[in-house]
Amino acid sequence: MATNHFTHTDYFSASLTRYADLAHLRTNTSSAIFSVYTAGVSIECMFRAYITKYTKEFDAKHDLEKLFIKSLLGSKFDIKQxxxxxxxxxxxxxIWANDMRYxxxxxxxxxIAHKNIRAGLHDVNKYIERYFKEIFEATDLIIAKGHEKWT
Incomplete structure (x- = not known):
């Protein structure tokens, strides 16, 4: 398969598109796993938009923390933000891993149940709800902040 060379605007647009997809997926509990995967993809695309805006370097790794650092998005905000x-x-x-798609x-x-046991929690469903809530809240914040500083 040929390598596509996406621009920073391609990644930014993809981030917002995946985020819109996520809004729909979150309404359907049978799409829970795919919604978590989509949340991570929207975050990854946002970071890649910033990375490719400033450099032509492309790293195929999917570590959100490393991509965040490389994106320099954090440098656009005050210390608290x-x-x-x-x-x-x-x-x-x-929570997210690129291989979740499999x-x-x-x-x-x-x-999730294994994490639940290690955390000493007894209600697996409550843990699952918290797990999903955490990634969706993180995604909401990251996409909003990325969108806010995009020019």
């Missing part, structure tokens, strides 16, 4: 963004990125990076609902629930 940068801290909020950093916390959101760390949370999203703990996971079935059953496998994801099993992985």
């Amino acid at each position: 940068k801290e909020q963004l950093t916390i959101a990125v760390k949370k999203a990076n703990q 996971a079935s609902e059953k496998r994801m629930k099993r992985l």
Whole structure:
């Protein structure tokens, strides 16, 4: 497959498109895993938009924390806002992985249940709700801040 050379505006547009897709997916509980995956993709695209805006370097890794640093997005905000963004990125990076696209609902629930047991929580459904809420809140913040500083 030929490598596509996406521009910073391509990535920015893709980020907003995936974010719009996420809004729809979040309304359907049977799309829970795909909605988490889509959340991470929208974040990754936002960071790649900033990275490719400033450099031609392309890193195929999918580590959201490293992409955030490389994007320089945090440098566009004051210390408090940068801290909020950093916390959101760390949370999203703990939950999201690019290989989630290969996971079935059953496998994801099993992985979440294992985390639930390690955390000492007894209500798996409550943990799953918290897990999804955390990545969606992180995504909302990251996309809003990325959009705010885009020129």
